[in-house]
Amino acid sequence: MAEAELELKELCGDGNWKRYQYPGVANSPPVTDSRSMAEDPPRRQPTLDEVAERAGVSRSVASRALNNAPHVSRAKREAVERAVRQLGYVPNPTARALATQQTGAAALVVSGEDPSIFADPFFAQVIVGATAALEDADLHLMLCLAASDRGRKRVAELLRSRGADGVMLMALREDDPLLPLAEETRMPVVFGGRPVGAAPRWYVDVDNAGGAREATEHLVARGRTRVAALCGRLDTEAGRARYRGYRDALLAAGLDPFPPQEGDFTEPSGAAAMATLLANHPDVDGVFAANDNMAAGALRTLREAGRLVPDDVAVVGFDDLAVAQIADPPLTTVHQPIQALGREMARMLVSLVNGQEPTPLILPTRLVVRASA
Amino acid sequence: MAEAELELKELCGDGNWKRYQYPGVANSPPVTDSRSMAEDPPRRQPTLDEVAERAGVSRSVASRALNNAPHVSRAKREAVERAVRQLGYVPNPTARALATQQTGAAALVVSGEDPSIFADPFFAQVIVGATAALEDADLHLMLCLAASDRGRKRVAELLRSRGADGVMLMALREDDPLLPLAEETRMPVVFGGRPVGAAPRWYVDVDNAGGAREATEHLVARGRTRVAALCGRLDTEAGRARYRGYRDALLAAGLDPFPPQEGDFTEPSGAAAMATLLANHPDVDGVFAANDNMAAGALRTLREAGRLVPDDVAVVGFDDLAVAQIADPPLTTVHQPIQALGREMARMLVSLVNGQEPTPLILPTRLVVRASA
């Protein structure tokens, strides 16, 4: 199905076929004069063959020496190292990739309706964590935003062409077009956060429901009885799980949960959601926001409405990103280990690439109490 | 020099040479029985040869058809397309890269002392912009954080091995180790923001000094006479240029510039800088902060000190990122087109890769007046 959607032209080059030419060959004049080719100034990178020749060994030996493989005498190994230094040789990663069938790269795909989703500092933290783990495995990070038609097409192409050794998928929504692609690809896939209505084989997630429950329990423990929820997108599992946690906590306390007041994890959506909430339930005295951005938006609306936080309304967020500390008052929030999320995703992917069978992981959250509740 | 620093082992594989094996060959039992190899279930991806065979054409024709090159009859072109569809063929990017000598990827390198630099939402915006432009050129984005020893080593390796078609370099500091590497690499390099004390051939920058000047002029126009500067890192050109702009504006107005109160572009550093400023100059009535993060920190310190913003102290930031609107009061700030910065860097790189000679670009800034000044 996804297959059918892909035009041939898109899979392959689209008209700009002149791209495919050996560089510097087409326009260099044919060598007709008899001058021995002493040196051609725009020198190519030296190849392994040249290293081998200079070191007086075969290409095989040079290759083994380079890769620290056994079966190379000390003398030849040193000769190779010397030649490498003299020639300034650096192995060609593409050639290596072709021979080994390993690209040396892992892709991080962020799904979304439009690219602005990536502006959330959440992803930056994931990347910091993933990069650390990928460095250890000597893999490069390819970053793909599947947040435009073109972007999604390219991700599809990547998945089908094995353009990387593995993929990390994040921020999938319900019925995300990436999901079928992920299922039919032949490369290892790790999910960051579970997709709605699907149980992927490998994922790293955060205890969203547990964190939300703890946050809500905190509000209840502070004597709040009319606690509302400003939800994130409910077509994401994170948005749903956080609402579930909130609801469970209230039910357990014998209080009535509010219906979900949906937003989209952004500050403006939090402000808007808070405004409607205030209009419909002026007596609300506690708010659990699905993330810090929305909590910050709520703070803004409350301030404009003249409500004091936490005196009139207590607010709890989720994420514990920088905004939580910048907000006024600083946000009580559910800390989630975002860098660890990225790191563990990458680790899981690496072990998958190495043929191991890791098990899914759910990372714990922890309530950070500040002034807002 | 940078050459000498690189150990051989690091350039090549370091001991884990078992990585380099044909997958599924080492551990598949040798085919000794006489059964004709009807089908091996874990089927390889189809190759161009198989497509050609199925379409009844030569590999050359199939390749041309795929790349939309001329010299292919309509009939054969269609036959190839049919074969591609039937086989589910997807070109192997690595093989293509080896043959064309083009990797199909561009690298974005973010320099820094430690990876947390990447947490600044600034980079996320750059990436959104760069991705858009890279998509148009059908290039993938490789993201490299040169913010650890390992990270820097890998960037060095990338630069020397032509592991990408080009590089975008950001956040370089004075005497950044990336600078000599960038000079000696053979691939196109575009700088995002000029490095201190170097005039790269190709860069995209923002009018930092102009923006800072405008921001300071705004403070002066509002009647502030004791205007201080909370600086960003002064080993970056952005940090310096913004201070210069501030200073020039004050001198032009006949006022005394404050000595630079240095921070590092983070919120805590802004808070700290504001605290010392307040201790040394309790009568300050205007503050130009080198970016919004630092301005937010300043806001926090002022609030804790009981100073009203903007009544007692007016504050202006720089960047116009989300935090500027979340801050209380919302920040008057210098808007810089960060996505455009990323987009233009990528465009410049693409044109460089295509053999053109683009010219450096300086993007304009614009003052956004909100409540803080």
Place this chain on the structure above:
DNA sequence: TCAGGAGGTGGGAGCGCTCCCACTGGAAGC
């Protein structure tokens, strides 16, 4: 004494693509 390793070595066949080039046949030009 000779079999049996084990360390060392290089040849060569890939990996899957692009693109040069030599060749074909039919249309156009004279």
Place this chain on the structure above:
DNA sequence: GCTTCCAGTGGGAGCGCTCCCACCTCCTGA
């Protein structure tokens, strides 16, 4: 009628690496 041209075609040589395998040389131990 001939040459000239050009769209169309396929063979084959790369691109720069890895790794299988055959072989060679010592060094063991029986």
